[in-house]
Amino acid sequence: MLEGLVYPGDVRVDVEKLRALGLRALAAVGVPEEQARMTVDVLLCSDLRGIESHGFARFADFYVYRARDGLLNLDPNIAVVADEPSAATIDGDGALGFVPSTIAMRLAIEKARATGVGMVSVRNSTHHGPASPYALMALDEGMIGIAMTTGGVAVAPPGGAKRVYGLNALAFCAPCRPPGPAFCLDMATSVVAAGKLEIARRRGQPVPEGWAVDSEGLPVSDPNVYYQTLGAILPLGGDAAHGAWKGFGLGVMVDVLTGILSAGRSSAELPSRGANHFFGALRIDAFTTLESFYAQMEAMQQTFKAAPRLPDTGPLTFPGEPEAAKETNYRRHGIPYHTSVLAGLRAMCETLGIEYDLE
């Protein structure tokens, strides 16, 4: 399960040093402290769980420089614009996405505490990192957590020749008996997230056929071609015979719950840095006892793990298991980063005139 935990040449970075650097950088560009803490918490959760495509690798370009350049509203009026016992809509007012998202997930949890279920749709936000850190917030409350977000426009619908809609993602997390790892599904509704192409490009590796096409709709194996031609990533399922309409449908589902339900518009129509989100919490003891839930999660996992495997395949891992193993390891030994990510953070610190102390 720990295979691929650290790539050769990667450098381990202490979590608390990274947290401090993150807060320093955000303070340097004028992000208020509470907003900065929400941001850094989510990015650390991402990197600790090995979602390296969505963590500090994007810190400078996606958040720090955009804050510095006035592209994010650092004094937002984040408003609950619709509010019922188990439903709400929040307007993010162009804030750093981590902020309305954290507020919205907390509100969903609060509503689930009162009524059993809480669902909150968020419009007029910006990129908020990966979805699972928000969904995971529900677990300590004895709840199932759900989080969805629009992503950048990069996906072609089945039969489409161009990117039309977003790399829409959804996370679904359910607790297992502590200290066992939670079930945590965090997936783009495309075959892969764009971050996977970014990683392949960074590491100089080809990508499998069926991930992406160029601007003519032809298959791509060199990730640079995808970027140079403004190609498109395919919906989960890949082609019509293998369920591409399902990945497409799931992508539209995310757009309906995030953008259309909040009156924030679908990903196909958002400005390039805009984003919409959706958060849900289901209180388990509103449906059954937590003890029964834990016992049945265990029983299910044991049944799966006892089943025969194909030759040359390792043991089955559930979504969330590899991520939990990484978190344990990385908390103790530091988070491994590709040297290009650290070079980017060093350059950012120089640009901002703040201390860089990660290596």
Added chain:
Amino acid sequence: MLEGLVYPGDVRVDVEKLRALGLRALAAVGVPEEQARMTVDVLLCSDLRGIESHGFARFADFYVYRARDGLLNLDPNIAVVADEPSAATIDGDGALGFVPSTIAMRLAIEKARATGVGMVSVRNSTHHGPASPYALMALDEGMIGIAMTTGGVAVAPPGGAKRVYGLNALAFCAPCRPPGPAFCLDMATSVVAAGKLEIARRRGQPVPEGWAVDSEGLPVSDPNVYYQTLGAILPLGGDAAHGAWKGFGLGVMVDVLTGILSAGRSSAELPSRGANHFFGALRIDAFTTLESFYAQMEAMQQTFKAAPRLPDTGPLTFPGEPEAAKETNYRRHGIPYHTSVLAGLRAMCETLGIEYDLE
């Protein structure tokens, strides 16, 4: 969009004749009238929308003979065993699955009317047809509808050599401005539903590689091999490089919400005719105005439809569009059935000693 609407040799059957035959058959095996109406309504909805794998093709074997043979509880005590303002769990007491499912979806709608969102998990049920007819019940109420169900055990997890868990399905339906067709995603979390292999076998057609494997984990193209060897269907995504863990994760998500949240056990552990379900409703005007929702659904669809297509692909259809077109056509001209389906219904009528008048 109407391509493939009717296969050569199929016979058109009048909807009301089919409804009457369905009610006659269920009455003949002792199903009370209200239960029979719920059953026939869902099966007709399925066939009217072209979900031919889940409608009257299975009527005799899945429902009528099981009712006759005492495998279904026709006098069930369907109980709400947990109840909070926006959450509930229902015990189906081994009833014909259409009955607890219809009751549960109505309860989810009632809760959404009161609080904005309603979610109901159902245990101890049986096969209830496809998921979308339940999700669609929410739309006339100005709500988004969600339905999930476990299916028969037929799917291997990524790297697995044997079928372990169910053909778990989920439906997500959202209204568009009438009379436009609703958005209606209804998908197995596997590459295909088992019904698609049934159809290929019935029609003597091979299936594409990537749908299923035999009992040794080798690819299957003859659907008979899948059935003869007790093979396995693959999770949506197919293989590890193309996101099979996503299809697997979605399948587990359905198990968590249907079976584990209701204390009904996961699909991997259910007796062969057992099933669990999950239903949800989100009242749109608890989040935004219905007018805004309709307008943004329209805008999204127009953006998609205006985008360039690959050569030799038709116009983009959204999940729900082909189904709505079929429903319009079939209501007027009758539902087309393969002659083997009608032969099965004729034989069933002879067995039960009731009139057969479909041809």
